[in-house]
Amino acid sequence: MTIPVIPEDAPFTPEQRAWLNDFLGKFFAGAGAPSGPAVPVTVLFGSQTGNAEGLAKKLVKTLKKGNFEPEVHDLGAYDRSRLATEKNVLVITSTYGDGEPPDNAADFHGWFLGESAPRLEGLSFSVLALGDTNYPDFCKCGIEFDTRFEQLGAKRLFPRVDSDVDYDAPFKQWSDGVLGVLSPAGGASAPVNGAAAAEVEAGYSKKNPFPSAILSNFNLNGGGDKETHHIELSLDGSGLEYEVGDALGVFPRNPEPVVDEILANLPFKGGTVALASGEEVPLREALISHYDIGTLNKSIVQKWQARSGSPFLRSLVAADDKKAWDDFCWGRDLIDLVVDHPADFTDAEEFVSVLKKLQPRLYSIASSPKAHPGEVHLCVGIVRYNTFGRKRGGICSTFLSDRSKGLQPGVFVHSNNAFRLPANGETPVIMVGPGTGIAPFRAFLEERKATNAKGANWLFFGNPYSATDFLYQDELKAFQQDGTLGRLDVAWSRDQKEKVYVQNLMVQQGAEIWQWFQNGAAFYVCGDATRMAKDVDAALHTIAEQHGGLSKEDAAAFVSQLKKDKRYLRDVY
Structure with missing residues (x-):
C-alpha cells in the first residue's frame, strides 16, 4: 500500500503539513496493518550530556508508531543478563574525554569488552556513534561496541554510522536504514516518511534559537591573567524553561x-x-x-x-x-x-564544502530559575592565547566577552537529566567545582535555598590565586552566613610553593567525606574531564580504601555503585 503524502507546495503551513502527513500515515498504516507479531527492539543509550538519550527516546517514539515493541534503557541501569536473550538491539552512544565511554556506560563497556560477556549469535544489532572530529579518538566508544557485538557472534543489521557534533542528518540516515531492515523482517510497516521524519518543534530550540538580550556582562576576576565573565541573559518572552543542572546553548559569531x-x-x-x-x-x-x-x-x-x-x-x-x-x-x-x-x-x-558547520557552545547554567525568573546566568572562562605569531581566542568565549555588544546571541536550553539535584531535599550534597566548574553549583545553592531544602551542602572550589580568582566570593560567603552552604573548602594552587588542588583537599577531609556517604550524600563534579575529574575520581577511590577499609576492588565497586544509584554525577568537558 502506498501511503499518500501532502505535497510541499500544498497550501498548508509546515506544521499543518506535518500533522496531516502523520494522520495519513497512521490512518493508512492502520488500514493495512500487518497481522504478524510485533518486532521486539531494545534501544540502549550511553549519554554524558543528554544528546544520545534524546535521540534514543526520539527513536523509540517513532518505533511505537509502527509494528514494533520497543524498550529504551540507560546503559547504566540495563540488566545485562538480558543481553543474550535479546533479538534486536540498537545502541546510541557518545564518546567523551580521551576516547572514554560516557559515565552511564562505563560499567557496561568494561563488562562487554571483557571475558565474561556472553556469545550473541541470536542477536541483531546496529550502532549510532556520536563524537567530535576535533578529538583524536573520534567515536571510539561506539566503534568498540560495534566491533565487540560482531566478535561475540551478533549479526549487524545495519552498518554503524559515526556522527560528528551535527548529528541530525547522520541520525536520520541511521534510523531510516535500521527501520528499513527491521520492517520487512517482522512484516511490519515503517512509519510514514521513515524513522526520522521531520518533527516540527514548537517555540524556540536549537533549530530555532531565541535572540537573547544580554542584561549584564562583567569579569569576576580581580586582575591577574585569568578572565572569567558572569553573563546574565534575558529569557523574557521566549517560553524557554530550564532546571538547575541544564546547559545553555549559545550560537557564536566568528571575528x-x-x-x-x-x-x-x-x-x-x-x-x-x-x-x-x-x-x-x-x-x-x-x-x-x-x-x-x-x-x-x-x-x-x-x-x-x-x-x-x-x-x-x-x-x-x-x-x-x-x-x-x-x-x-x-x-x-x-x-x-x-x-x-x-x-x-x-x-x-x-x-x-571542506568546512564544518559552526556549532553552538554549551555552558553549564549558573542560576536557578526560582532565584532569577526570566533570566539565565553563565560563568564563562575567556580563552585567549598567542600561537604562530597570531593573537587567538575561544570563538564563543571571546564573542561573549568582546563582540556581542549590541547583539542578541541565539540561545536554547539543553536539558541534562544526568545532572540533577536529589529529589529529596534532605539529602546531603557534596559539590566539587574548581574554576568555571562552580557554575552549576551556584545554581544548586540558589535552588536549595529557594526550595528550603534541609540537606547539608559542602562545596570544594579551587583556582590559582585567592586574591584575584575567588569567583562569586561574596555570594558564597552570604550562603555560608544564612546556612545554605554548610562547608566551603578552597584550594589555591599558586598561593604557596606546593600546589594544592581540590582533590588534595578531598583526601585531607576523607574521613568526613566518607561519613557523609554513609549518611546518603550525593556527590557532584563539574569541570575539566581530562585531568581534574580523573584526579577527583582517584581521590574517591583513595577515600573508600583509607576510611572505608575497602580493598582496591571493593573501593572500585563502591564508586561504581554510587554512579548506578545516581549519587555520583558529573558534568565534565
Whole structure:
C-alpha cells in the first residue's frame, strides 16, 4: 500500500503539513496493518550530556508508531543478563574525554569488552556513534561496541554510522536504514516518511534559537591573567524553561577581521553560499555566522591538501602519524591553511564544502530559575592565547566577552537529566567545582535555598590565586552566613610553593567525606574531564580504601555503585 503524502507546495503551513502527513500515515498504516507479531527492539543509550538519550527516546517514539515493541534503557541501569536473550538491539552512544565511554556506560563497556560477556549469535544489532572530529579518538566508544557485538557472534543489521557534533542528518540516515531492515523482517510497516521524519518543534530550540538580550556582562576576576565573565541573559518572552543542572546553548559569531583576512587570501572573489535552509547568503556572512573557522582537524586538512600544492601537507597526509597531526593542528586555525598553504578553490560553494558547520557552545547554567525568573546566568572562562605569531581566542568565549555588544546571541536550553539535584531535599550534597566548574553549583545553592531544602551542602572550589580568582566570593560567603552552604573548602594552587588542588583537599577531609556517604550524600563534579575529574575520581577511590577499609576492588565497586544509584554525577568537558 502506498501511503499518500501532502505535497510541499500544498497550501498548508509546515506544521499543518506535518500533522496531516502523520494522520495519513497512521490512518493508512492502520488500514493495512500487518497481522504478524510485533518486532521486539531494545534501544540502549550511553549519554554524558543528554544528546544520545534524546535521540534514543526520539527513536523509540517513532518505533511505537509502527509494528514494533520497543524498550529504551540507560546503559547504566540495563540488566545485562538480558543481553543474550535479546533479538534486536540498537545502541546510541557518545564518546567523551580521551576516547572514554560516557559515565552511564562505563560499567557496561568494561563488562562487554571483557571475558565474561556472553556469545550473541541470536542477536541483531546496529550502532549510532556520536563524537567530535576535533578529538583524536573520534567515536571510539561506539566503534568498540560495534566491533565487540560482531566478535561475540551478533549479526549487524545495519552498518554503524559515526556522527560528528551535527548529528541530525547522520541520525536520520541511521534510523531510516535500521527501520528499513527491521520492517520487512517482522512484516511490519515503517512509519510514514521513515524513522526520522521531520518533527516540527514548537517555540524556540536549537533549530530555532531565541535572540537573547544580554542584561549584564562583567569579569569576576580581580586582575591577574585569568578572565572569567558572569553573563546574565534575558529569557523574557521566549517560553524557554530550564532546571538547575541544564546547559545553555549559545550560537557564536566568528571575528570579522579574521574572516576578512581569509577572504582577501582566497583565489576567487566573494560569491554566495546556499545554507541548509535553502537561503543564499554572501560568503562573508556565511563565514561569520555559519561555518567553523576556528579549529583544524585531520579531516579538514586532508580535504584541504587535495586542493593544495603544499609539499608539507602532502607529506603530513601521507605519513598519517598521530603525533604529527596533533602537533600541526594544535594552535592553528583555518586562517593558517589559507595563508601558509594556499589551495585552488574555484568558488565559494567549493570552499565551504571542506568546512564544518559552526556549532553552538554549551555552558553549564549558573542560576536557578526560582532565584532569577526570566533570566539565565553563565560563568564563562575567556580563552585567549598567542600561537604562530597570531593573537587567538575561544570563538564563543571571546564573542561573549568582546563582540556581542549590541547583539542578541541565539540561545536554547539543553536539558541534562544526568545532572540533577536529589529529589529529596534532605539529602546531603557534596559539590566539587574548581574554576568555571562552580557554575552549576551556584545554581544548586540558589535552588536549595529557594526550595528550603534541609540537606547539608559542602562545596570544594579551587583556582590559582585567592586574591584575584575567588569567583562569586561574596555570594558564597552570604550562603555560608544564612546556612545554605554548610562547608566551603578552597584550594589555591599558586598561593604557596606546593600546589594544592581540590582533590588534595578531598583526601585531607576523607574521613568526613566518607561519613557523609554513609549518611546518603550525593556527590557532584563539574569541570575539566581530562585531568581534574580523573584526579577527583582517584581521590574517591583513595577515600573508600583509607576510611572505608575497602580493598582496591571493593573501593572500585563502591564508586561504581554510587554512579548506578545516581549519587555520583558529573558534568565534565
